[in-house]
Amino acid sequence: MNKLLNRPLKVFTLYALLVLACSIPVYYFIVDYIWRNELDEYNEIVKSRIESGLNKLSLDKDEWAQTIALWNKTQPGTTIEKSVLKESRPDSIYSIMRQKQSANEEDLERFRGLSTYIRVNEDIYHLTIEINVEEAHETVFAIAAVTMFFFIILLAGFVILNRRIATQIWKPFQSTLERLEAFDLNSQNNIDLEKSDIQEFEQLNQALYLLIAKNISVFRQQKEFTENASHELQTPLAVLKSKIDLLMQNESLTESQSELIASLNIPLSRVSRINKNLLLLAKIENHQFSEGELVNLTELVNQNLDFLEEHLIAKNNTVEMEICEHCVVNANKSLVEIMLVNLLLNAIRHNQENGMIKIQLTNKKLTISNTGNSSLNKETLFKRFINSSTNTPSSGLGLSIVKEIANRYHWHVDYQFVNHFHQFSVKF
Amino acid sequence: MKILIIEDEKELAHNISAYLSDENYLCEFAETFQQALEKIEVYHYDCILLDLMLPGGDGLKILEQLKKQDKQEGVIIISAKDSLQDKIAGLQIGADDYLAKPFHLSELAARIYSVIRRKQFGNSNIIKLHELQIDLLAKTILVNNEPVILTKKEFDLLLLFIGNKNRVISKSALAEHLSGDIADMLDNHDFVYAHIKNMKKKLVDAGYRNYLKTIYGTGYKWEA
Numbered sequence: 001m002n003k004l005l006n007r008p009l010k011v012f013t014l015y016a017l018l019v020l021a022c023s024i025p026v027y028y029f030i031v032d033y034i035w036r037n038e039l040d041e042y043n044e045i046v047k048s049r050i051e052s053g054l055n056k057l058s059l060d061k062d063e064w065a066q067t068i069a070l071w072n073k074t075q076p077g078t079t080i081e082k083s084v085l086k087e088s089r090p091d092s093i094y095s096i097m098r099q100k101q102s103a104n105e106e107d108l109e110r111f112r113g114l115s116t117y118i119r120v121n122e123d124i125y126h127l128t129i130e131i132n133v134e135e136a137h138e139t140v141f142a143i144a145a146v147t148m149f150f151f152i153i154l155l156a157g158f159v160i161l162n163r164r165i166a167t168q169i170w171k172p173f174q175s176t177l178e179r180l181e182a183f184d185l186n187s188q189n190n191i192d193l194e195k196s197d198i199q200e201f202e203q204l205n206q207a208l209y210l211l212i213a214k215n216i217s218v219f220r221q222q223k224e225f226t227e228n229a230s231h232e233l234q235t236p237l238a239v240l241k242s243k244i245d246l247l248m249q250n251e252s253l254t255e256s257q258s259e260l261i262a263s264l265n266i267p268l269s270r271v272s273r274i275n276k277n278l279l280l281l282a283k284i285e286n287h288q289f290s291e292g293e294l295v296n297l298t299e300l301v302n303q304n305l306d307f308l309e310e311h312l313i314a315k316n317n318t319v320e321m322e323i324c325e326h327c328v329v330n331a332n333k334s335l336v337e338i339m340l341v342n343l344l345l346n347a348i349r350h351n352q353e354n355g356m357i358k359i360q361l362t363n364k365k366l367t368i369s370n371t372g373n374s375s376l377n378k379e380t381l382f383k384r385f386i387n388s389s390t391n392t393p394s395s396g397l398g399l400s401i402v403k404e405i406a407n408r409y410h411w412h413v414d415y416q417f418v419n420h421f422h423q424f425s426v427k428f
Numbered sequence: 429m430k431i432l433i434i435e436d437e438k439e440l441a442h443n444i445s446a447y448l449s450d451e452n453y454l455c456e457f458a459e460t461f462q463q464a465l466e467k468i469e470v471y472h473y474d475c476i477l478l479d480l481m482l483p484g485g486d487g488l489k490i491l492e493q494l495k496k497q498d499k500q501e502g503v504i505i506i507s508a509k510d511s512l513q514d515k516i517a518g519l520q521i522g523a524d525d526y527l528a529k530p531f532h533l534s535e536l537a538a539r540i541y542s543v544i545r546r547k548q549f550g551n552s553n554i555i556k557l558h559e560l561q562i563d564l565l566a567k568t569i570l571v572n573n574e575p576v577i578l579t580k581k582e583f584d585l586l587l588l589f590i591g592n593k594n595r596v597i598s599k600s601a602l603a604e605h606l607s608g609d610i611a612d613m614l615d616n617h618d619f620v621y622a623h624i625k626n627m628k629k630k631l632v633d634a635g636y637r638n639y640l641k642t643i644y645g646t647g648y649k650w651e652a
Contacts, residue, residue: 231481234508235437238530242443245533248596248646249447258596259645265600269612272530276510276609283511290513307607310619334512345613398613 005166009158016154020147027143028136035133036112040093043114043129050078050127051118068125083126088117095133110135172196176205183212185219223286230279237272244268277397281384284335284404292330292409297340298323300333301361304341308348316354317370323361329428331409339405342398343368343424350422358421367425375417382413402426429544430472431455434464434490435479435506444477447533448540450594461485468494473501474547475540478523480507480514488521495522502543506531532601538591555590557652559636562590571634581606582627589640589650598647624648 059067068080092115097108113130175194183191191212193205244264247253253261283289301323305312312319329336347357347370355371380386382403385396402424406413412427429452435441436459445455456471458464461484468476468490476494480487491503503525505518510528518526524543527536545553545564553564561570567583569576578586588597588605602624603617611617624640632638641649 231508234510234529235440238506238508239437239439239443241530242440242447242533245598245601246443246446248598255644258643262598262600262646265598268530269600269604273612279510288511310622311614314616314619314622341610345610349613 005162009162020151024144024147028140039112039131046129047116054120078129081126083124085124088124091116172201223282226282230275233275281404289332289335292332294328295331295333295336297327297329311348317351318356320358327361327363335405339402342402346398365427369421369423372422378415381415429453429474432473432476434458436483464490474544475502478503478505491521502547504539534592534597534601538588541591571636574634576630576634581623593650593652596643596647596649
């Protein structure tokens with residue numbers, strides 16, 4: 001994944017490279033043009049100086065010849081020759097590559113020349129002035145080097161500025177992102193985003209506020225619906241239950257009718273259990289249980305085992321206990337008890353006849369295991385309304401409640417099948 | 429004995445009344461908050477059954493009103509709310525008992541019986557029934573003046589029967605009475621038989637004539 005700011009950086013860099021690369025020939029032509037112009041001007045100046053200098057001398061013919069010969073020897077770059085032409089011709093300017101006269105180097109040098117005719121004492125002389133010009137490839141090379149140097153400075157500037165912009169300008173965005181990541185819909189706390197003076201970020205924040213407020217309200221409505229629906233169901237259930245109780249008092253009932261009526265109680269209590277459990281789940285999710293106190297787990301396990309003893313005996317189950325003394329957790333006592341009873345009942349209900357139940361408790365972990373034949377599906381075990389066994393009717397919510405309570409206190413619930421034991425554990 | 433049923437669900441109120449009417453209980457009804465306030469101000473009752481969610485107001489306000497007027501009625505809250513906080517709130521304001529909906533009528537009858545006994549007899553709460561003497565406070569039993577030791581669960585069952593004389597009590601109601609909230613999570617209610625069998629045996633051994641009849645397939649009935 002690319003960082004957002006790296007994209008324009010890449011494009012800008014490429015664009016800068018392109019512009020600078022194009023600038024190299026342009027610079028070259030401009031520099032060369034100026035260079036040649038200057039030299040041409042210079043040659044013109046030299047020409048007029050020579051012309052006026054020579055005209056001031058008053059020499060005879062022999063002296064002339066000697067002077068010109070001497071001139072041609074001592075003044076490199078200029079040659080004067082007597083022309084046979086009667087009329088002077090227009091000047092011509094040229095560039096030429098030739099070996100340097102002074103050095104004995106191999107490489108060619110570029111020269112800028114002026115070929116002109118001057119009139120001295122009625123005679124016409126052909127004057128050529130040549131001056132050394134920097135060669136094209138050397139100029140190009142120098143320009144390219146300077147351009148590259150600036151490109152590197154530009155690039156370094158881009159990277160540094162980019163980094164600074166990233167940390168400064170994107171700060172409100174980062175903070176919004178962090179708060180969004182930490183946001184928990186379940187906690188129902190409204191989110192508080194950092195104010196920004198950048199219009200786009202402020203727009204984003206406003207949009208997020210709206211979205212989250214809507215979500216929270218939908219979530220709350222849904223929870224309230226579950227809670228209200230469960231509450232509303234309790235009263236008709238109570239009516240139904242009381243009707244069955246009344247009906248049973250009827251003395252004219254036959255035995256089979258009585259049996260039928262009594263059996264109505266079983267599905268009825270299942271419905272009311274499911275209803276109560278849904279309500280409980282909604283309440284846990286709504287954080288309607290007061291915060292924690294120190295709960296003595298050891299005591300709680302022992303109490304509930306006493307209470308459930310007869311059910312253990314009925315199935316001829318043996319209990320093996322490894323329980324630490326005075327182990328406590330910090331949580332809501334009713335919730336801990338609900339969790340514990342759910343786990344214990346789960347172990348008893350799904351245990352085999354003559355099976356065994358193991359309870360291990362340390363300060364860190366509670367494990368409750370019961371004898372079993374094959375592993376259960378860990379994926380769906382804690383999901384709502386998924387029964388892993390078909391032989392006993394249940395609300396299908398017991399383990400979801402355990403999970404929900406554990407989640408609330410950031411405890412970790414786990415299931416494992418070890419040595420023919422279904423092992424449920426809660427890590428505190 | 430006069431009982432006021434403050435409950436907006438007519439059906440439920442009448443079922444309760446029908447169940448209780450055989451046992452010298454006279455039931456009156458109040459369906460709204462206002463009706464309830466008027467009735468408690470004018471009349472005296474032995475026991476009040478109070479639903480918390482009433483049209484027109486919160487049932488707890490009625491309870492507060494009762495306590496303000498220094499009335500001595502026993503109050504049993506019957507509510508669809510079943511959280512510990514609701515129970516604590518109700519009991520703190522001065523309710524004598526709290527029963528969450530849905531409940532068995534036998535359970536309610538036993539609670540009414542016990543609340544009224546407590547209000548009427550205070551410190552010497554002893555029920556005498558043929559050769560049976562039950563001390564509700566000390567939780568001890570005499571049969572023909574000989575003590576009989578019952579377990580806590582057997583004692584609880586006995587009280588349920590005493591509070592529902594001549595009524596058929598279903599197995600499910602007995603199981604709920606014994607194991608409270610978790611009864612519906614248990615696969616079978618056979619454990620009820622074991623407790624009743626033991627209780628019966630102890631009482632019969634001590635010379636008590638068997639008043640407890642098994643209604644086949646349904647439950648039990650204490651005939652007195």
